[in-house]
Amino acid sequence: MAMTTSDSAEGTQLPCGRSLDALWAGLASGTAAEPDEHERTCPHCRTARDGLGALLGAVHGARAERDEPPPSSLRERIMGAVRAEVRRGELLPLASTPHGVVTISAQAVAVVVRFAADTVPGVRARRCAVQLAGEPGTSADGVLQVELSLVVPAGPRPIPDVVDDVRSRVAGAVDRSVGARLGRLDVVVEDVLDAGGPDSTGGAR
Amino acid sequence: MTTLPSDERPAVPETVLAAIAAEAVLAVPGVDRLEPRFGALLGSLAGSAWAHVQPGGVPGPTAGVDAEVQADGVHLGIDLAVSGRPAAAVAVAVQQAVADAVRSRTGLDVARVTVAVLDVDPAS
Numbered sequence: 001m002a003m004t005t006s007d008s009a010e011g012t013q014l015p016c017g018r019s020l021d022a023l024w025a026g027l028a029s030g031t032a033a034e035p036d037e038h039e040r041t042c043p044h045c046r047t048a049r050d051g052l053g054a055l056l057g058a059v060h061g062a063r064a065e066r067d068e069p070p071p072s073s074l075r076e077r078i079m080g081a082v083r084a085e086v087r088r089g090e091l092l093p094l095a096s097t098p099h100g101v102v103t104i105s106a107q108a109v110a111v112v113v114r115f116a117a118d119t120v121p122g123v124r125a126r127r128c129a130v131q132l133a134g135e136p137g138t139s140a141d142g143v144l145q146v147e148l149s150l151v152v153p154a155g156p157r158p159i160p161d162v163v164d165d166v167r168s169r170v171a172g173a174v175d176r177s178v179g180a181r182l183g184r185l186d187v188v189v190e191d192v193l194d195a196g197g198p199d200s201t202g203g204a205r
Numbered sequence: 206m207t208t209l210p211s212d213e214r215p216a217v218p219e220t221v222l223a224a225i226a227a228e229a230v231l232a233v234p235g236v237d238r239l240e241p242r243f244g245a246l247l248g249s250l251a252g253s254a255w256a257h258v259q260p261g262g263v264p265g266p267t268a269g270v271d272a273e274v275q276a277d278g279v280h281l282g283i284d285l286a287v288s289g290r291p292a293a294a295v296a297v298a299v300q301q302a303v304a305d306a307v308r309s310r311t312g313l314d315v316a317r318v319t320v321a322v323l324d325v326d327p328a329s
Contacts, residue, residue: 077241084240084284087323094293094322099300099315104292104322115327142293177325179291 116173122153133183143183222272229306235290239269278316286324296320
C-alpha cells in the first residue's frame, strides 16, 4: 500500500531527497569517499556525511582494536543518530512555556504532511517544505506554512476537488499529530498519474 | 528559590539528573522514545568503550537527555519522538513532568526544560 511505501522510504531519506542508506553504502565501501557536487553544497548531505564519516571512523578504530565486526544493530543505531542529527538542523518553535521553548523538527512535520496527503486516493506527495508562518518568538509560534508538491490521479475528479481533500487531510493531521495550526498550504500539482498505471515508488527521483 | 554556595559541588551528578529526567519523560503518555544525541553515540564507540556496544544493544537510558547544573538551577534539554498524541501537548507535558521529578527527587531548582520533538509517527 502506498502509505507504507512512503513511510518506510521516509525513514532513510534526507530532506533534499537523497538516501541516507546510499550515502552510508558509498562511504562504507569507499566508492564515494569524495562528496559530489550536490553534497558539497547541500546542508543536509553535509551533516549526514560528516556524521556518518565520524561514526565510521570510530567503528573502524574500534574494530582494529578488538578485531571483531560491528554488531548488525550498530548500523541501525548509527543511521538513527545521523537521521536525528539532520532533524536537529531545522527546529521550529511550537510553543513557549515558563519552563522554556518547545520545538519540532521541520522534517518530522513534513513526514506527517506527506503521509496525510497520500491518504487521498490516487494522490502521491512529493516534496514538502515546512516553515513557521511568521517570526519566531511571536504569536506565530505553532502556526505553520507548508509548501507541498503532488502527483494527482487522472480524472474524472476535478483537480481542485482532489486538492481540497488534500488540504483538509493535511490540516487535520497537522492539528492532530503535531498540535500546530496550518496557517498556509501552497500546493503545486506536478503531474497527473493514470489510474492503473505503473506503480510509483514515491519520493524524489 | 535556593542556590548552591559557589564553593559547594552539586550534590547530584548530572548523569543522575539525566536518569531521573529520562524516567519522567518516558512515563508521559504519547512519548514514543528518547532520541539519542549523536555525540553520545560517537563517544560510546570511541576506543575501548567498544566493549559497551553490545550486540542487540540499545542506547543508554539517558541518551536523549542533556542535564547541566548552572548557577540558576538545572538546565535540561530533551530530544524525543512522539506517537499517538499531538506533539505540542506531549512536549509541554514532558516539561512539567521533568521539572516536577527533578525538583521533588533532588531538591534542586529547575531553571529550564527545553524539548525538541524530532520524530512524529504520521500514522497516529
